[in-house]
Amino acid sequence: MRFRSILHEIWRGLVTGTSRAGLFSLMFIVSTVGLMLLDFSAVRGIEQAAESFQRAGSSVFTVEANGRIDGGSCETLSELSGVRASGAVREVNEGVSIAALPSTVMPYFEVTSGFVSVIDAKWNGEPGVILSAQASEALSRERDDALLLADQSVSIAGTFDYPDDGRRAGLGYAMLAPTLPDLGSYDQCWIDVWPMNTQINHLLTLVVLPSEDQKESPKFSQLNSRLGAEFDGTVRFDSRNTKYAFIAATVVGAAMGYVSVRSRRLQHASALHAGMHRADLSAIVLGEALVWIVAGVLFGAAAIGCWLATGLGSDPTSVLILGARVLLWGCTGALSGVSVGLFATREQALFRYFKDR
Numbered sequence: 001m002r003f004r005s006i007l008h009e010i011w012r013g014l015v016t017g018t019s020r021a022g023l024f025s026l027m028f029i030v031s032t033v034g035l036m037l038l039d040f041s042a043v044r045g046i047e048q049a050a051e052s053f054q055r056a057g058s059s060v061f062t063v064e065a066n067g068r069i070d071g072g073s074c075e076t077l078s079e080l081s082g083v084r085a086s087g088a089v090r091e092v093n094e095g096v097s098i099a100a101l102p103s104t105v106m107p108y109f110e111v112t113s114g115f116v117s118v119i120d121a122k123w124n125g126e127p128g129v130i131l132s133a134q135a136s137e138a139l140s141r142e143r144d145d146a147l148l149l150a151d152q153s154v155s156i157a158g159t160f161d162y163p164d165d166g167r168r169a170g171l172g173y174a175m176l177a178p179t180l181p182d183l184g185s186y187d188q189c190w191i192d193v194w195p196m197n198t199q200i201n202h203l204l205t206l207v208v209l210p211s212e213d214q215k216e217s218p219k220f221s222q223l224n225s226r227l228g229a230e231f232d233g234t235v236r237f238d239s240r241n242t243k244y245a246f247i248a249a250t251v252v253g254a255a256m257g258y259v260s261v262r263s264r265r266l267q268h269a270s271a272l273h274a275g276m277h278r279a280d281l282s283a284i285v286l287g288e289a290l291v292w293i294v295a296g297v298l299f300g301a302a303a304i305g306c307w308l309a310t311g312l313g314s315d316p317t318s319v320l321i322l323g324a325r326v327l328l329w330g331c332t333g334a335l336s337g338v339s340v341g342l343f344a345t346r347e348q349a350l351f352r353y354f355k356d357r
Contacts, residue, residue: 025292032330039242060223063204071181074189087115088186097150121160128157130176166226249330257337
């Protein structure tokens with residue numbers, strides 16, 4: 001048959017509904033796109049867990065050694081790969097008195113600029129103090145406002161959130177004062193590490209100054225251990241329930257491809273019996289299958305685009321790879337199923353097909 005004749009047969013099958021392209025298009029779209037979105041959702045769940053882990057401060061680790069933390073060394077840890085921020089802090093024992101609340105003393109800490117980044121404070125970079133959100137609300141003061149202390153007036157240069165979500169207590173109601181890292185020693189060094197690093201404690205030991213008292217060992221801890229001591233995103237990704245979604249798409253596609261041919265085996269065997277070449281029949285059947293396969297690919301591509309447009313995928317490249325893999329394997333399975341169905345269709349079995357119809 002000529003190419004135009006083959007196209008005509010494919011078109012006639014579509015128009016008359018003989019090829020049932022609409023039904024198989026719907027089934028293929030629902031199965032492949034559904035599996036793809038399930039995998040996207042599973043990966044998004046891992047991303048959200050990672051974001052929650054970081055928001056809770058679980059990626060922040062600390063070393064405590066009163067008066068023995070080198071502020072400059074602590075600050076330089078942020079230059080290492082995987083370290084997002086690091087900074088030192090020390091508490092001023094007498095605290096600070098607020099003019100509006102003379103009977104209470106607010107905890108007062110001196111911190112390095114890197115510490116401000118560790119707690120993700122909203123700091124304008126100007127001289128002044130940084131209040132916790134709880135203190136800011138209690139005093140009805142915001143950033144850039146003036147705050148009257150018992151003996152002086154200071155500018156509020158920033159604020160920071162420190163919720164009571166399991167993280168170490170102490171900074172929920174507090175005032176911070178950024179200082180230079182080389183102005184004396186500090187009590188603690190905080191380091192924000194992502195991705196997680198098993199050598200965190202080793203890194204933190206580098207900032208501890210030696211002590212004459214060998215019994216005074218530095219204390220290493222996690223700022224918030226409520227969500228676990230570590231977060232291994234790679235392990236979670238590799239063990240997700242939808243890891244083999246592409247294999248499921250292959251199996252479903254193969255089954256659909258085979259059924260699309262098997263259900264019309266009497267018609268195909270009759271065509272062969274009437275003198276149609278198997279190559280021509282194969283071209284027609286594959287062409288009809290490509291119609292609903294391409295429809296599935298187009299809808300799948302649209303689904304990927306919508307997913308990315310909504311901002312649900314933090315890594316567009318990963319989304320494209322995962323989505324394309326499901327679609328590609330689903331198409332491969334469908335074409336394989338069609339091919340197997342064609343191979344299994346025999347002209348000699350025409351009368352058996354007729355009897356079993």
